[in-house]
């Protein structure tokens with residue numbers, strides 16, 4: 001039984017195609033990770049799911065209900081923790097939670113019990129009666145989590161919940177998410193941290209340029225990929241030309257399936273090889289061309305490799321190229337209602 | 338949190354639309370008042386500006402002969418009604434600002450993901466809030482005018498004054514909320530408020546009667562909504578509570594008290610009807 005079903009979603013902002021036929025299904029009770037580089041369409045997907053945005057085409061169902069036709073019953077079931085935290089700086093955290101409770105129509109005594117529980121659980125007692133304007137990033141995140149959880153939603157949607165947080169806050173949030181899952185809450189979270197999705201998610205989808213390019217359990221995705229990974233540098237700082245030459249050279253070695261140049265990491269080379277027996281052959285080939293081996297590492301496939309395989313570039317490369325051509329101010333302006 | 342917390346409440350299928358609407362409207366209104374109490378400068382400025390008008394303009398013309406104005410009243414008494422209306426008007430003109438800031442800072446999104454029983458509650462909260470503070474500001478001005486010796490309309494007169502102000506405030510609030518959703522940002526909204534504010538005051542009967550104005554300005558004043566609020570209030574201050582009497586001699590004909598109030602009612606309804614498709618689209 002799927003709690004969320006997204007089918008062939010299409011969404012454009014002017015000429016920018018943010019979603020381009022995105023489909024995915026999230027089973028009930030699952031912690032589902034949405035992994036993708038900046039600008040791949042994660043936030044757009046989540047905003048459509050949360051009824052904040054209407055898709056240009058495609059279907060959105062939550063618990064069998066059509067989100068576009070019946071947004072109100074979906075809103076009831078759903079807690080949303082947005083990427084950009086919107087708080088009212090003049091209110092205290094407590095007042096904000098009370099407001100939130102009233103917007104979800106909790107009876108006032110139950111609302112206050114819930115708020116007390118969440119203050120306890122998220123350790124907010126020391127500052128919850130202070131004005132939100134004085135909160136740190138971590139405090140805001142916790143407050144936002146609390147407001148998302150106040151009405152005990154069946155489905156919790158989190159957009160990059162730990163971005164910019166210290167390790168301690170991050171692991172506290174992970175802990176909470178595990179707990180919620182064990183209590184039966186379905187969780188959909190987006191992230192561009194590989195480790196986060198790897199550590200948390202039962203199921204995941206990798207999205208790129210508005211489409212799902214791979215989905216499944218993280219372990220299965222890695223297994224399906226097969227082959228071993230090799231990262232290689234011929235000197236500490238290579239340039240693009242040299243790396244490109246080496247790439248051509250190694251591509252023909254027996255047992256090498258794929259070689260790409262990783263720009264994000266100083267033009268190092270990422271290889272997919274059949275197994276570790278290929279390593280000596282790589283060294284021989286480099287020797288013949290009077291090239292040295294500055295560094296070489298060898299590992300089983302990771303999620304980054306899954307991404308690399310599907311898109312032909314590493315997640316970090318995708319981030320680098322995406323962050324250059326976005327106008328964040330303009331986007332937030334256009335996201336206004 | 339223990340696991341039992343998660344089965345404790347189920348709110349999903351309660352049928353209580355009216356109570357829900359009241360709860361969410363009350364909560365949203367409460368938020369606006371908390372903001373006001375913690376940041377009272379707009380409230381204070383909203384009283385100070387008309388107060389300065391009242392004192393300075395009253396003083397400017399204090400030596401004018403009593404026969405200057407129709408009915409032989411002092412300029413201070415004449416001015417009082419205008420300044421009271423101006424207070425309520427400029428207060429209501431600001432109604433859209435909090436909404437605009439919520440749009441810009443994304444707080445509106447927080448409201449829009451919630452299962453509000455009606456999104457009109459966002460509008461109701463603004464109307465309740467702005468109506469109460471502009472009436473409050475107007476009453477403060479009325480009190481000051483009384484102490485300056487510019488008169489007091491009596492109890493029945495006070496009710497008429499408040500009713501008139503209420504109608505004007507509704508109309509202006511509708512306009513301002515419409516602008517808050519139609520304009521791209523708070524800079525534009527503030528610019529419009531700034532540009533509209535004073536000309537509407539000058540092109541009304543707040544500072545001088547129509548008979549003193551050149552014909553073109555007289556026409557402007559005679560179609561200016563502020564005038565239809567000022568004249569019933571001025572009449573009430575003059576002791577005339579009979580709405581059947583003619584209180585405005587406009588170039589196009591005479592207007593009674595009932596006439597003035599009907600125009601204000603029509604204006605409020607018209608403006609709310611005009612902006613509702615816009616609100617429906619933005620809050621859908």
Ligand SMILES: Nc1ncnc2c1ncn2[C@@H]1O[C@H](COP(=O)(O)OP(=O)(O)OP(=O)(O)O)[C@@H](O)[C@H]1O
Nearest residue numbers: 013016018037038039040041042043044331334335
């Ligand atoms: N309001 C907007 N107006 C115009 N373009 C937008 C808007 N929001 C997003 N975009 C564009 O749509 C694409 C998808 O953006 P989206 O915010 O969904 O990505 P994301 O995966 O959430 O990225 P990030 O990791 O940076 O949060 C990007 O190319 C982005 O530039």
Ligand SMILES: [Mg+2]
Nearest residue numbers: 042043083159
């Ligand atoms: Mg995003």
